[in-house]
Amino acid sequence: MADVAWNPVGLDVTTPNVARMYDYFLGGKDNFAADREAAEKILELAPEVPFVVRENRAFLARAVRFLAEAGIRQFIDIGTGLPTQSSVHEVARQVAPDARVVYVDNDPVVLAHGQALLTGVGNALVVRGDLRDPGAILNAPGIRDFIDFDQPVAVLLLAILHFIPDADDPAGVIGRLRESMAPGSYLAMTHVARPDDESEDVPKVMAVYNASTAPVAMREHGEILPFFAGFELVDPGLVHASAWRPDSGSPVQDPGLSRAFAGVARRT
Secondary structure (H helix, E strand, O other): OHHHHOOOOOOOOOOOOHHHHHHHHOOOOOOOHHHHHHHHHHHHHOOOHHHHHHHHHHHHHHHHHHHHHOOOOEEEEEOOOOOOOOOHHHHHHHHOOOOEEEEEEOOHHHHHHHHHHOOOOOOEEEEEOOOOOHHHHHOOOOHHHHOOOOOOOEEEEEOOHHHOOHHHOHHHHHHHHHHOOOOOOEEEEEEEEOOOOOOOHHHHHHHHHHOOOOOOOOEOHHHHHHHHOOEEEOOOOOEEHHHOOOOOOOOOOOHHHHOEEEEEEEEO
């Protein structure tokens, strides 16, 4: 566990961190006691969460592969989370060995692990950034030398927008990103779905996240769709994550179990 391995000076290990909780749900070890305690509370209320996060990672792989096959050679993954198998650069380079990938996160553990993971890996960069300040991301040191914004780029916002409350204007944030993206660029997104029949456990899950580093803002399909303004969704549109271009031969699951909507859209 991260408690034993290291504890960087100045790192808050007492407040549950959503990136490290996500790592725990995936079976990772880069998390602290507070993260595990919060994650276990959520698992008691919503035992399907590990399946949900695995479906999110599976969508990432399918979406990145689609984008690379569509000719995209530049990727910016914002809110990348802790390193795991099938990271963006690994998937993209199976199709396009020359693909460039920028990973963006504001968590010091994520940044430290990302930098260690990419040591010796060419055409990949890790930068500190917060989605709520897209200007700082787009002008982060080195990024303009690494990404040519006059050419198409794919921006990945996977399992992050539901941590941006309405008060922080998520649509405006995406709009500022869109303005920097050349025609032919793509936006890929996943977002936790508000349940159609909200059980009494949902507010309890929300309460756990409200005590973490990032409260969750669940949204309905109709609230998420406008985030793609200025983009054209590719087939099959904004659907449950497991229903977005599933791999041939994959086991058929009830799409609703993925508990998140996913979509990929092209800037025209």
